[in-house]
Amino acid sequence: GVLVVLAGSVGQQDLTQGLWGDTKTNCRALIIHLDHNTNNCTDRTLRQLDEAGMWQLSDVRVVVVGDRNEVESVLLHPSLRNVASAVFMAISTKQSSESIHYLHHKAMQEEVGERVKVYRRCLYCNAGDPTVQFVRRERLDILHLSRSLIHGLARNLQGRRMNVVSVPFSPYMDYIKHDDRPGGTITPKNCVDEWLLPVISKKLNVTYNIFEEPNHGFGLATNGKFNGMMGYMQREEADFCTSAGVTDDRLQVVNFLRTYPSDLMTLVSLKPTLLPQHLALIRPFEQEVWASLLVGVVVWGVTLWVLQRAWVWATGGRAVQFITALLYGWGALLEQPPKDPSVNTSGQMLVGWWLVFCLVISTGFRSSLIAHLSVQSKTRPVEVLEDLVKADNWRWGIDAWLLKGVPRDYFSKHTHPTVQHIHKHMEAYDSDGGLRQVLKGRFSFINFHNYISIIVASRYTDKNGYTPFFVSKKGFVLVAFFGYGFRKGAPFYTQFSQVTRRLEDAGIIKFWIADVLARGVRERSAKAGLDMYPDLSTELDDNREVVLGLNHLQGAFY
Structure with missing residues (x-):
C-alpha cells in the first residue's frame, strides 16, 4: 500500500x-508532506x-514534498539511512504551506508557473x-517520476567499503591476522x-574491511542483547558478518x-x-540358542x-544311570558319543532321533564358526546420541x-x-584435546562433520x-x-542474495566446499611435516612374528 503522511498530523x-x-499488506511507498505552519514539524516527523522502525524498511519508496532548504537534512537523515529510493520535491516556502492537492489543482488551471526542483538521494x-x-526542474502540473528514478535496486555499489565481522569456522571461514591484538583486521585464507x-x-563493486570478533563468539542472547557477531549486527557496528x-x-x-548448506553435527569415536577371540567359539549361536541347547x-537325558x-x-x-544318559547327550552333540546306553527299542529310537538332531546342530x-572366523565381527560403532546414553561407562564432550x-x-x-541427559554430562575440550580423550577409549567427541573431518584427515591419518x-x-x-548475517534494513541485502543464489544454483559453491576440504587436508598435512601416527606398513609384513590366534586355526573346522 501507499502511506501519505502530513507532518505534524499523524500520531506515533x-x-x-x-x-x-x-499480515496481508505492508507499506510499499511513503509520501511525506512537510507542513511549515507547525513548529519543528520536520524534526518531529x-x-x-x-x-517506527523506518530504518528497517529499505525497500519502501519515499517521496518528500517540502521546502528547498531542507533537502539535504531530510534525505540524509538517519531515519532514512537504509532507504534505497528517496526523492525530494522542493518547492517554495509559500507553496509548501498549502495543500498538495490544492497546488496541483491550481497548476492544472495554469495559475502556478513555479517549477519544482526534484532531488534524489543516491x-x-x-x-x-x-x-x-x-x-531536474519541472512544472508541478506535468511532473512525472520515472520508474528509474524511484527504483532503488543499485547494480553498482560504486566502491562502498563494508565493515565485516568474522570468526573462524572452517571450511567456510579461516584467516590470517595482520596483528596480534583481538579484533584486528584479517584476510580470509584457505x-x-x-x-x-x-x-x-x-560483481557489485564493493570493498571490505574484515575484522575478527575479539572473543570468537557467534552470538548468544541475554535479556534480548546479543554478544559476539550477532551483537555487532544488533548494534549496527558492522554491515554483515560471515x-x-x-x-x-x-x-x-x-x-x-x-x-552454505547446513553441516551435520556428528560424533567422533574410536573405530570399531x-x-x-576367547568368545569366538560361542559367537556362532545367539544366547537364546545356547540356552535352548542346554535345556x-x-x-x-x-x-x-x-x-x-x-x-x-x-x-x-x-x-x-542318570549321569550316563546326560553325558551321552553332550557327547553326541560334540560328535564324540560314548557307548549307546539304551536297553530297549524305545530307547534306541530316542537315541537315533537325538543323533539326527545333533548332526543338524x-x-x-x-558353518557359522567358519563364517565368523573368515569375516570377524566388530563392536558396534557409535552413530547417534542414543548410542552414547545406552553405552556403559561412556563419556562425551564437545568442542x-x-x-x-x-x-x-x-x-x-x-x-x-x-538430549537433556547429553547436555547434563557434557564436557568441553578443544579439538586436539577432545580427540586425545577419544584415543583413551569409551569417549565420543561432538563436532561439525566438515570441520572435524579436516582435522582428522590432516593430523591423525598416516600416509597409508x-x-x-x-x-x-x-x-x-x-x-x-x-x-x-546482515544488519536489519541493509539496502544491499538483495544484491548479495542475487549473486550467491546464482552461484549456488550453478553448483559453484558446492564445488568450492569440496575443493577447500581436499586442499585443507593437503596443506595442513604438509605444514605438520610428519604423521601423527607411525607408519602402519609393518602390519602387512608377512615375515614378522605374530601372535597365534583362533583365526589361524580355523582350518581344523572345515
Missing part, C-alpha cells in the same frame, strides 16, 4: 501501523519515522556513501569465503542470507574393534533315563568454541530426555590412509543453513 501509533501494515554515489543529487567474497566484490547458524532469536535482529540336553528305568522296573535287566555350528553459538542453545533448550577415529555419518542437523 498510527504511523507505525501504517508502515508495518498487517523524522523522529517518529525513526521510532546511496553510493559519494565513493560508496550516500549523497544528494539534483535531478576457506570458501576466500573465493566467495572476491566474486561478490567484483557464516553463522540461523535461529529464531537471531532472526529478530539479523537478516540472514543463505550462503574386533570382538574378543534340550537336560530334557533329553531325563527322558531317556525315565524310559529306561520304566523298562527295567517292568521287565528287569540292566539299569541306566553341529553342521550349523561349524569448546561451539558453546559460543547455536549448539549451546540446542542442547540447553531441547526438551527431549536424551589409516586413522583410529570413526566419524559418524548419521549426524543431526542443528540449523537449516549457514549464512551471512
Whole structure:
C-alpha cells in the first residue's frame, strides 16, 4: 500500500501501523508532506519515522514534498539511512504551506508557473556513501517520476567499503591476522569465503574491511542483547558478518542470507574393534540358542533315563544311570558319543532321533564358526546420541568454541530426555584435546562433520590412509543453513542474495566446499611435516612374528 503522511498530523501509533501494515499488506511507498505552519514539524516527523522502525524498511519508496532548504537534512537523515529510493520535491516556502492537492489543482488551471526542483538521494554515489543529487526542474502540473528514478535496486555499489565481522569456522571461514591484538583486521585464507567474497566484490563493486570478533563468539542472547557477531549486527557496528547458524532469536535482529548448506553435527569415536577371540567359539549361536541347547540336553537325558528305568522296573535287566544318559547327550552333540546306553527299542529310537538332531546342530555350528572366523565381527560403532546414553561407562564432550553459538542453545533448550541427559554430562575440550580423550577409549567427541573431518584427515591419518577415529555419518542437523548475517534494513541485502543464489544454483559453491576440504587436508598435512601416527606398513609384513590366534586355526573346522 501507499502511506501519505502530513507532518505534524499523524500520531506515533498510527504511523507505525501504517508502515508495518498487517499480515496481508505492508507499506510499499511513503509520501511525506512537510507542513511549515507547525513548529519543528520536520524534526518531529523524522523522529517518529525513526521510532517506527523506518530504518528497517529499505525497500519502501519515499517521496518528500517540502521546502528547498531542507533537502539535504531530510534525505540524509538517519531515519532514512537504509532507504534505497528517496526523492525530494522542493518547492517554495509559500507553496509548501498549502495543500498538495490544492497546488496541483491550481497548476492544472495554469495559475502556478513555479517549477519544482526534484532531488534524489543516491546511496553510493559519494565513493560508496550516500549523497544528494539534483535531478531536474519541472512544472508541478506535468511532473512525472520515472520508474528509474524511484527504483532503488543499485547494480553498482560504486566502491562502498563494508565493515565485516568474522570468526573462524572452517571450511567456510579461516584467516590470517595482520596483528596480534583481538579484533584486528584479517584476510580470509584457505576457506570458501576466500573465493566467495572476491566474486561478490567484483560483481557489485564493493570493498571490505574484515575484522575478527575479539572473543570468537557467534552470538548468544541475554535479556534480548546479543554478544559476539550477532551483537555487532544488533548494534549496527558492522554491515554483515560471515557464516553463522540461523535461529529464531537471531532472526529478530539479523537478516540472514543463505550462503552454505547446513553441516551435520556428528560424533567422533574410536573405530570399531574386533570382538574378543576367547568368545569366538560361542559367537556362532545367539544366547537364546545356547540356552535352548542346554535345556534340550537336560530334557533329553531325563527322558531317556525315565524310559529306561520304566523298562527295567517292568521287565528287569540292566539299569541306566542318570549321569550316563546326560553325558551321552553332550557327547553326541560334540560328535564324540560314548557307548549307546539304551536297553530297549524305545530307547534306541530316542537315541537315533537325538543323533539326527545333533548332526543338524553341529553342521550349523561349524558353518557359522567358519563364517565368523573368515569375516570377524566388530563392536558396534557409535552413530547417534542414543548410542552414547545406552553405552556403559561412556563419556562425551564437545568442542569448546561451539558453546559460543547455536549448539549451546540446542542442547540447553531441547526438551527431549536424551538430549537433556547429553547436555547434563557434557564436557568441553578443544579439538586436539577432545580427540586425545577419544584415543583413551569409551569417549565420543561432538563436532561439525566438515570441520572435524579436516582435522582428522590432516593430523591423525598416516600416509597409508589409516586413522583410529570413526566419524559418524548419521549426524543431526542443528540449523537449516549457514549464512551471512546482515544488519536489519541493509539496502544491499538483495544484491548479495542475487549473486550467491546464482552461484549456488550453478553448483559453484558446492564445488568450492569440496575443493577447500581436499586442499585443507593437503596443506595442513604438509605444514605438520610428519604423521601423527607411525607408519602402519609393518602390519602387512608377512615375515614378522605374530601372535597365534583362533583365526589361524580355523582350518581344523572345515
